[in-house]
Amino acid sequence: MQNSRFFEKYLSYFLLIFLFLFSSCGTAMLSDESLAKKSKTQFSQMKKSEPLSNNASHKAMVQRIGKRIAGVAQVDLPGTEWEFVVFDIREPNAFAMPGGKVGVNSGLIALANGNEDQIAAVLGHEIAHVAFRHSNKRMSQAMGIALGGVILNSAMRNKSSTDRMLASGVYGLGTTVGMALPFSRSQEQEADHRGLYYAAMAGYDPRGAISFWKKMQGGKKRKMPQFLSTHPNPGNRIDFLNANMDRALALYRDAKIARGEKPNP
Numbered sequence: 369m370q371n372s373r374f375f376e377k378y379l380s381y382f383l384l385i386f387l388f389l390f391s392s393c394g395t396a397m398l399s400d401e402s403l404a405k406k407s408k409t410q411f412s413q414m415k416k417s418e419p420l421s422n423n424a425s426h427k428a429m430v431q432r433i434g435k436r437i438a439g440v441a442q443v444d445l446p447g448t449e450w451e452f453v454v455f456d457i458r459e460p461n462a463f464a465m466p467g468g469k470v471g472v473n474s475g476l477i478a479l480a481n482g483n484e485d486q487i488a489a490v491l492g493h494e495i496a497h498v499a500f501r502h503s504n505k506r507m508s509q510a511m512g513i514a515l516g517g518v519i520l521n522s523a524m525r526n527k528s529s530t531d532r533m534l535a536s537g538v539y540g541l542g543t544t545v546g547m548a549l550p551f552s553r554s555q556e557q558e559a560d561h562r563g564l565y566y567a568a569m570a571g572y573d574p575r576g577a578i579s580f581w582k583k584m585q586g587g588k589k590r591k592m593p594q595f596l597s598t599h600p601n602p603g604n605r606i607d608f609l610n611a612n613m614d615r616a617l618a619l620y621r622d623a624k625i626a627r628g629e630k631p632n633p
């Protein structure tokens with residue numbers, strides 16, 4: 369097999385790349401300020417290129433929920449300029465960018481039937497991604513990958529052109545550099561965990577998260593939305609959320625009482 373011979377030959381280079389991957393894994397290397405600036409520019413461009421919702425009640429609802437959850441997350445992210453925008457796109461999706469730029473598709477509001485607890489579950493999750501600076505960590509990792517590529521290229525300089533092509537082909541598998549990097553499974557779980565508590569502390573019934581993910585699970589025939597694509601099994605996600613539900617419900621009840629409102633039974 370050509371491939372196994374190839375791997376033997378260049379084992380040391382691959383080890384070097386692995387070193388780079390591990391050294392940058394989970395670390396935020398980029399400055400938050402520059403990333404927030406880039407996000408702001410990209411978000412402004414999206415607001416021009418993508419259709420915006422004209423539904424006044426949807427827009428007001430997302431503002432209301434977003435502000436309340438961002439208020440809770442403020443201790444983790446002081447000084448963030450939060451912005452919540454509803455896009456008129458049918459795919460049930462939502463995303464968050466560094467610096468607090470959050471987008472929600474009208475299709476997601478439709479799937480949640482406008483239920484605020486369910487929408488709060490999604491916004492809590494997205495805000496938690498920002499709080500954990502997950503994009504920065506993903507991009508730093510990607511930069512490590514790109515750096516590994518540069519090293520590989522210079523190491524291959526004296527090899528035949530076939531070897532070089534083969535090396536960059538193998539190397540290119542599964543590596544992407546850009547703003548929209550998918551989150552890893554562990555990042556998804558971190559966001560699920562903290563997002564559940566954020567929404568609860570903002571006074572939203574955390575059981576809304578279960579109802580929402582069950583609906584997502586039910587819609588298997590639909591194309592898998594991007595923010596789910598890195599997640600292996602929605603069932604696992606529901607189990608994980610349920611395992612943290614007691615604490616979330618206690619936070620929710622405290623929050624409701626503090627707001628002078630009656631919690632759901």
Ligand SMILES: [Zn+2]
Pocket residue numbers: 493497551556559595
């Ligand atoms: Zn996520």
